[in-house]
Amino acid sequence: MTLQLAQETGGAGKNDGGRAAFVLGAMGAVYLAAEALGYHINAVVLAIVVMIALCLLRVPVAIAMIVAALLGGLHAGLSVPEASAALNDNLLVGAQVGMTYVMIGAFAVALSRSGLLELLAAKISARLGTDAAATGRGVKWTLFGLFIAASIMSQNAVPVHIAFIPVLIPPLLGVMNRLRLDRRVVACILACSISASYQLLPMGFGAIFLNEILLVNANQVGNPLGLTVTAEMMPKAMLLPVMGILLGMVVAIFVTYRKPRDYRMTALAAEKAGPAVPVIRPLQLVATFVAIATAIWCQLAFENLLLGAMLGFLILAAAGVFRWSEQDDVFTQGLRMMAQIAVIITIASGFAGLLTATGEVAPLVEASAALIGDNRALGAALMLLVGLFITIGFGDAFASVPILAPIYVPLCLALGFSPLATVALLGASAALGDAGSPASTITLGATAGLNADGQHDHIKDSVIPTFLHANIGMVICAWIAAMVL
Known part of the structure; x- marks a missing residue:
């Protein structure tokens, strides 16, 4: 459903090809004019601008990153073999994280086969959505609490990422319609809760973001410059930026979208309001909880989410949650769900490695530090806004860290930021x-969950509300964190 939605909402119009040609032609003309006038364009700046432009022109993110990285390398004077080698040699770190994503995807699909999410949704819908009593305030706050809890668990305790949304939300649309609940507030609750949980709690996807990506990249770039950070510092550094996200969610609930909003009670919503309760055999129920506990234990005992997800997958298969012969099919579905993220993260490591190999990171940092001077407040604000601009282009915080680290870590050290402030700026800039x-x-x-009955627009009802409420508060609180940590 998510992949189909991406195609529907991101499909190019008939004039997009002409616009793309015009934009690329204009960029090429500016580049040639600058070179002719003797102005040297920094290879890192060139690569990032080209990558963002290609992403905004709806070129696949993976292709945009490879093309931009190679152009930056060639502009810096590297030969094609040298640029290709620098790109390839740095894919390994990203590939390790990408494989973890793939295994988590397989585990998430296997968990969805257990029927637990359907059972939960059906029980809630049957209990809350049968009569006029479903218009009470208690029901609304129960739903809000459910969405927050499910979002947090989907990133940490039961790492299924967004797979729970198309399963949990549609059966509750009828209840939400009777409550006259504005679906935009639900989109904000889901987005803010998911973002806050993986940025703050070092389990599941949080362990990947904080320890395997943010920590590794900060030390990889910072160690030669005298910066050393530890895993214990990650949640401390991200606490204030996350408070900004949660503040945005509170504003969405109590201020922006507190007024009722009416939706049509479509046939789909009426049908989903009382779905059949799935039957789960006791052995499958026990096996599901054992698989979840095993995944959590592996994270805590070995700090190995890949191993935990793999063992959880095998436990569910052995217990008959899905047929043994369907393992390939389940694994393939998980691969499809996480493939884009895994590929982007892998290529992002090569992108960052190639930018470092150009030798133009240091001059860019020196020029930026000279421009900013001793004004750390201005430097922090600029880094956060640039990070927001980059991440909004391809929509993945995990892949943004390797791109930003080679520039942000040296710049933070040059401006005199502390290790905690450096991590806060890098992590927040990537997550914005x-x-x-x-x-x-x-x-x-x-959108996949809230638009099940065709009454929730991806851009107007998901993208714009979540952008405003998740990012404005985070920019302010991350800037404060950089100043006080």
Whole structure:
């Protein structure tokens, strides 16, 4: 459903090809004019601008990153073999994280086969959505609490990412319609809760973002410059930026979207209001909880989410949650769900490695530091806004960290930021725009659930509300964190 939605909302119009040619032609003309006038364009700046432009022109993110990285390398004087080698040699770190994503995807699909989410949705819908009592305030706050809890668990305790949304939300649309609940507030709750949980809690996807990506890249770039950060510092550094996200969610609930909004009670919503309760055999129920507990234990004991997801997948298969012969099919579905993220993260490591190989990161940092001077407040604000601009282009915070780290870490050290402030700026700059990007899996997942009856627009009802409420508060609180940490 999510992939289909991405195609529907991101499909190019008949004039997009002409616009793309015009924009690329204009960029080429500016580049040639600058070179002719003797102005040297920094290879890192060139690569990032080209990557963002290609993403905005709806070129696949993976292709945009490869093309931009190679152009930056060639502009810096590297030969094609040298640029290709620099790109390929740095794919390994990203590939390790990407494989974890693939295994989590397989585990998520296997969990969905257990019927637990359908059972939960059916029980809630049957209990809350049968009569006029479903118009009470208690029902609304129960739903809000459910959405927050499910979003947090989907990133940490039961790492299924956005797979729960198209299963949990549609059966509750009838209840939400009777409550006259504005679906935009639900989109904000889902986006803010998901974003906050993986940025703050070091389990599941949080362990990947904080420890395997943010920590690794900060140390990889910072160690030669004298910066060393530890895993214990990650949640401390991200606490204030996350408070900004949660503040945005509170504003959406109590201010922006508190007024009732009417939706048509479509046949689909009426049908979903009372779905059949799935029957789950006791053995499958026990096996599901054992698989979840095993995945959590592997994270806590070995800090290995890949191993936990794999063991959980095998436990569900052995217990008959799905047929043994269907393992390939389940794994393939999980691969499809996470493939885009895994590929982007893998290529992002090569992108960052090639930018470093150009040798133009240091001159860019020096020029930026000279421009900013001793004004750390201005430097922090600029880094956050640039990070927002980059991440909004392709909608993935996990892939943004390797791109930003080679520039942001040296710049933070040059401006005198502390290790905690450096991590806060890097992590927040990468995460800004993840919730609110048209291409983000978070906003696509929210639309996939809330638009099940065709009454929730992806851009107007998911992208714009989540962008405003998840990012404005985060920019302010991340800037404060950079100043006080």
